Amino acid sequence: LRNGYPEVIFCQGKALPHIQGIVQKMLERGERNILATRASRAVYEAVAEITGEAEYHEDARIVVVRRQPVRLKTEKPVAVVTGGTADIAVAEEAAVTAEVLGNRVERLYDVGVAGLHRLLSNTGVLFSANVVIAVAGMEGALASVVGGLVDKPVIAVPTSVGYGANFGGLSALLSMLNSCASGVSVVNIDNGFGAGYLASMINQM
Amino acid sequence: LRNGYPEVIFCQGKALPHIQGIVQKMLERGERNILATRASRAVYEAVAEITGEAEYHEDARIVVVRRQPVRLKTEKPVAVVTGGTADIAVAEEAAVTAEVLGNRVERLYDVGVAGLHRLLSNTGVLFSANVVIAVAGMEGALASVVGGLVDKPVIAVPTSVGYGANFGGLSALLSMLNSCASGVSVVNIDNGFGAGYLASMINQM
Amino acid sequence: LRNGYPEVIFCQGKALPHIQGIVQKMLERGERNILATRASRAVYEAVAEITGEAEYHEDARIVVVRRQPVRLKTEKPVAVVTGGTADIAVAEEAAVTAEVLGNRVERLYDVGVAGLHRLLSNTGVLFSANVVIAVAGMEGALASVVGGLVDKPVIAVPTSVGYGANFGGLSALLSMLNSCASGVSVVNIDNGFGAGYLASMINQM
Amino acid sequence: LRNGYPEVIFCQGKALPHIQGIVQKMLERGERNILATRASRAVYEAVAEITGEAEYHEDARIVVVRRQPVRLKTEKPVAVVTGGTADIAVAEEAAVTAEVLGNRVERLYDVGVAGLHRLLSNTGVLFSANVVIAVAGMEGALASVVGGLVDKPVIAVPTSVGYGANFGGLSALLSMLNSCASGVSVVNIDNGFGAGYLASMINQM
Amino acid sequence: LRNGYPEVIFCQGKALPHIQGIVQKMLERGERNILATRASRAVYEAVAEITGEAEYHEDARIVVVRRQPVRLKTEKPVAVVTGGTADIAVAEEAAVTAEVLGNRVERLYDVGVAGLHRLLSNTGVLFSANVVIAVAGMEGALASVVGGLVDKPVIAVPTSVGYGANFGGLSALLSMLNSCASGVSVVNIDNGFGAGYLASMINQM
Amino acid sequence: LRNGYPEVIFCQGKALPHIQGIVQKMLERGERNILATRASRAVYEAVAEITGEAEYHEDARIVVVRRQPVRLKTEKPVAVVTGGTADIAVAEEAAVTAEVLGNRVERLYDVGVAGLHRLLSNTGVLFSANVVIAVAGMEGALASVVGGLVDKPVIAVPTSVGYGANFGGLSALLSMLNSCASGVSVVNIDNGFGAGYLASMINQM
Amino acid sequence: LRNGYPEVIFCQGKALPHIQGIVQKMLERGERNILATRASRAVYEAVAEITGEAEYHEDARIVVVRRQPVRLKTEKPVAVVTGGTADIAVAEEAAVTAEVLGNRVERLYDVGVAGLHRLLSNTGVLFSANVVIAVAGMEGALASVVGGLVDKPVIAVPTSVGYGANFGGLSALLSMLNSCASGVSVVNIDNGFGAGYLASMINQM
Amino acid sequence: LRNGYPEVIFCQGKALPHIQGIVQKMLERGERNILATRASRAVYEAVAEITGEAEYHEDARIVVVRRQPVRLKTEKPVAVVTGGTADIAVAEEAAVTAEVLGNRVERLYDVGVAGLHRLLSNTGVLFSANVVIAVAGMEGALASVVGGLVDKPVIAVPTSVGYGANFGGLSALLSMLNSCASGVSVVNIDNGFGAGYLASMINQM
Ligand SMILES: Nc1ncnc2c1ncn2[C@@H]1O[C@H](COP(=O)(O)O)[C@@H](O)[C@H]1O
Ligand SMILES: Nc1ncnc2c1ncn2[C@@H]1O[C@H](COP(=O)(O)O)[C@@H](O)[C@H]1O
Ligand SMILES: Nc1ncnc2c1ncn2[C@@H]1O[C@H](COP(=O)(O)O)[C@@H](O)[C@H]1O
Ligand SMILES: Nc1ncnc2c1ncn2[C@@H]1O[C@H](COP(=O)(O)O)[C@@H](O)[C@H]1O
Ligand SMILES: [Mg+2]
Ligand SMILES: [Mg+2]
Ligand SMILES: [Mg+2]
Ligand SMILES: [Mg+2]
């Protein structure tokens, strides 16, 4: 289990019966909604065998077992932006996590620096957000551009999207760590969950 | 200049007359307090030649030109913790930055995992903080330990303190990025200013 | 065969008939128990074809050909602790190795820094151990935390568990090498066998 | 000597008498202007001892021995842009090189992504340029942003400016290589000369 | 869609229906030829279901939807050279891209430094070219050799061809970045498209 | 102060008055011998100003403040071996640490694999030791050779001795981590203190 | 084709018909024996379809098309030694290459440093050899040990055998490059062919 | 002393009195010429104090104590070639070493790929050599080019000459290891001595 919000399961590398066992115990123990991340469709089906309350967010690769309605804990939105369409899986992991934790989420996808005009003609979403999650692979420049535009915390998520000298996300990671814009911090490569969780924590302060 | 809070000068690698010139222009332009980071004593003296309002924070290597009293913008404290005594320079960069930006700062230094009891017998500071800045070199485990204890945002600052297989801060950086505690995000190696700025931004939301 | 305990076969990358041949020769030559590490179930079945004395430790991926009862060579226990559940395979490789070599082993799993309280409420196992094997992936902070608590040798085993900036175990490896706790040394990433073997050697001094 | 334009001397690591010897030979051999790059003031003085035609471009660390007036070979300008002021030394190496080779150069400095508005309010220089040289350290995002704005070749020059996880220019280098904007290519870290030379070659096609 | 030539689809990692959707929209919107790179035969077949104008360049892994005849925009040729035969896939990606964009392309394959005589007995192609694309894996020396021979821009494309210490193309990449020949710049490992696009841009200036 | 043996000061990067202050406090608090590692002669002189009991081990760069005679806690010797003469500084740091902690230490220096015969004609020291510390830079093969000869724990200390592709000790570090001899574990590059401390801990079990 | 001995085909990553085409052309052109390296059994069968003279060396993954008997060009033997059994594939690539080129080859396998006695009790093979090829993965110490024993050229071949911190052969590669024994040089990771070819060249001088 | 040629001293990092001591002992023990590598002028002067037979090869940074005339052991020449003039120090270390060991040495400097014509118009030296030492920094392409031209062993010496993405010689090292020319092997970065020693060994077979 991850700490902080205990009802989260990281499914990657776990066997289906093992996952079912964990969900079963959580169901017995309590009331809160359960989140299973890095979940394939097979994971969803295994969970659905146990409980009728499971729903699958395919893009996000997340299973939510919805035991109680999600109530917004704040009106202030979290914005999730991506550089390309290939970053959407990671972005959705962040977005769905934030939503389940009670945040309003605004999505702005495929607005990377090669299409800067699309970002600049959608600054409304950025400027009205309370926290921004910037998800990008390849050169990861999006985080710096967004950080330069807004005066709110920017959580940068490097992705492993790319090839060649991106070395599994290293290029975006280093780029984001070296961002010369203020207010930017970074989580692990492809760690959409961590970004969504932290964004929620900040948004509800 | 850095964005966000424009009156900040990064002095590393800048010549003294160049720094004097920038300070001069800022003085002419406005009223806000000026922050010069990575400032040697020689930088301080150069700035003091221009204005009587300069004060030097030696540990933090920061010069503050105090044009107006700093007013607390919130009562909620930011905690700054370090693993060892060698991390204090970076921690002070963060702490002084946050203070100048109007935050109350609580320091808890030299409480790294090799002296875990000292951390555990001072959890009061951690639990009452609204944001925590965790500064550590070598294995950087402090960020994970702190992240596992508190439910507030933790900004992890890897430092270049160490030798051998720390490779200039790489060990602490990777360690912090891979933190399995939730709510932890990371800034560049030795980037105390960035951490203090972001902590202030979050603390005043 | 290698030095130390000659009846050990490293199966990874070896063909089944090749493994059968090695086991056959060992059986003919002597009396001691045989250990086959990195063994899939298929390896187990191939060995079981040759001898009725084979038993499979699935979690540890170890086949033991038990030719004589294992006798405890010392009463003092070796503790094996892990950060997460995904580290258990490596931990079991260490634990089963130490057991077959005649040591009492105490297991304490999933007590990583994100669940520090679980570690702190189980210090009994740590404090009564004569040697501790600390197995962890991701940020590998467990080794430092354990090393800071106990005054006995800590053998740190970084694992390749994680993703993104863990770079195949590099983050945990560097973290453990830079441990600022005294008494910690490190073996190769995922090398449970080496840790179990060394722990046994130290424990029986 | 570098190929292509033979009258260029790379001074770094060469002794003063050695440099004087090379200049002497070039003077005897021909008519063309001589360029000495990575030249300290001491190099300039050593060259000035030999010939009255030496001029020193301090920011660019270039000595030009001007044997004939530089004639513009084309009216079309080369734009040189930088992310920060610390990148100016490399940018000037590029700019002076291009100028000596007969190009009109437009400079646009300190327009990095943290001050994106300054770039966006100066797009005139970019749009009228025939080739753009984008010089940036830290996260190197400038190259992608510029590449996304213009439809002309962009030569990206990563610089070693920064600290921590920039690893001597690696972060900017990887960022630029992974640029998702079309028309961007990259030269070695801090290689202003190479960029200026290539820009001139393209500009005069 | 990205800047530059909007009708390009990067197929790697995209699902077939997703690709079909993008092509469909492009067909509706306009007249220009469509390029789909990193396209398997399955991608070709999926596109061919939608339009009769699709043609497959197998070596280049490119689908071209030819809506209008490609007209040469200039008579000056682009040369594409490779070190080995294994580099041909990347070279063809560059060559077909440049052709579709209206350039005459001359191919000179398998002329790496181990067969230098083959390069030297074919310098005609090099010397008559206006831009050269040099594609090589392993030690990547071809770019330097070509750059030393010609006085035209050389776009170097490192490939991931090789094994062992080539580390996925790193050896060729570093080699090309450090080229001591003037006029050489580098794109990402295996980025044939980027090289073809940039060559076309330069060739049509 | 850290765990384990609290009276140890790591002097690297600490100012002389700071070190004097720490020593002063330790002197007031207790009786045990004090160890100051990474100590220059200037550190020694600063400590000698405070107390007459300071002695300087120049090769080891260690200051010992000897408040009570060191008593052997065990008769069993610790062997310290080095590959070359340049590794002696690190080896002495280990040896003096182990001696101050009450161990008999046998030194065997400059017996690296290029002079294997010297090692093989001195195996007496190795075979009679209870723990072996193997200190080597460059290719670090010594640890494997020693680990293959003895059946006792081998603590491998990679050193930063070497040049070129040793990358600050990386070659020896990786070599030692990959040792195929059993019973070998590794500490940080140049960490003689850590090896001496751990050897003492094991030797006195 | 590789230079030097033109009748060699590197099969990895080549399609079967492509390989058949190359062999066909070679057969038409000449008389010399053909070597196909990195050849799977399927490659062998494809070549056997074309010519009855193909023979398959399974361990070496080499197909030899034997058009004329191999004559020894010298009586002096080349020794090929390996650290473990897993290195045998690479060693055989070297050995078969050297044999086909007319050398007598002595094999000494699985004599790595963890079983040093096996090496020391077989020094006859080493001392009578004219050139030695040392093949080892993991820590690669074998090359240094052999280089320290013999006064003949040692060609070191690092292999990718191992796991964890061997990083695909990097540990053995760096270890061999840093060998402090004289007379050792290194070829690419897993490059048995290159070692066999060079050994033959030296042996026949 | 090391194996091979025992009268060699590696001076880097050794104190002058230490070096004098070693020379003194060698003088007492025997007759052979002594070689001191990585020797500054100060080392030379220290050695000259002890013996009148010392001579200093400044470019090579080698002191030779000539106790007996060097006799050629073979007429066959060793060729030493460099890419640039900055590589000459390393090349001279190789050349002087080979000369002292009794070889005729032909030098061909500054013939790197950027001046390929200079190499091609001097192939006489290459073709008449029995062994070639190729010394190059930056992209290290020289080794491949030379290896492609000659049918004799090529010993490649990467140098740390360069800047930026050469990362202390890594670019040349990787380039040379990946050479697709046959007959090329590699020694450590800047290891001229090792290359000269090995060349001599091969040349005198
Ligand atoms: N999981 C493991 N990781 C590392 N080394 C191992 C492992 N299991 C066995 N070994 C070592 O490998 C040797 C056997 O290797 P082999 O002869 O290749 O089967 C044993 O004697 C051990 O020293
Ligand atoms: N092989 C390639 N490598 C790198 N970039 C490419 C490649 N093919 C196309 N592109 C770029 O990717 C853009 C399309 O990306 P997408 O919108 O993800 O399909 C194009 O406009 C090009 O700039
Ligand atoms: N040479 C050394 N290398 C690594 N750690 C050391 C060394 N010397 C002392 N230490 C550790 O550093 C601690 C003291 O650190 P400090 O409080 O910063 O002086 C000691 O208790 C040891 O654990
Ligand atoms: N420049 C050099 N680079 C690498 N190894 C060298 C060099 N010069 C001498 N050596 C080796 O170092 C040995 C002497 O080392 P030492 O005993 O430390 O003086 C010689 O026998 C050579 O094997
Ligand atoms: Mg901002
Ligand atoms: Mg937390
Ligand atoms: Mg401890
Ligand atoms: Mg563009």
Ligand SMILES: [Mg+2]
């Ligand atoms: Mg050129």
Ligand SMILES: [Mg+2]
């Ligand atoms: Mg052993």
Ligand SMILES: [Mg+2]
């Ligand atoms: Mg030798």
Ligand SMILES: [Mg+2]
């Ligand atoms: Mg050759």
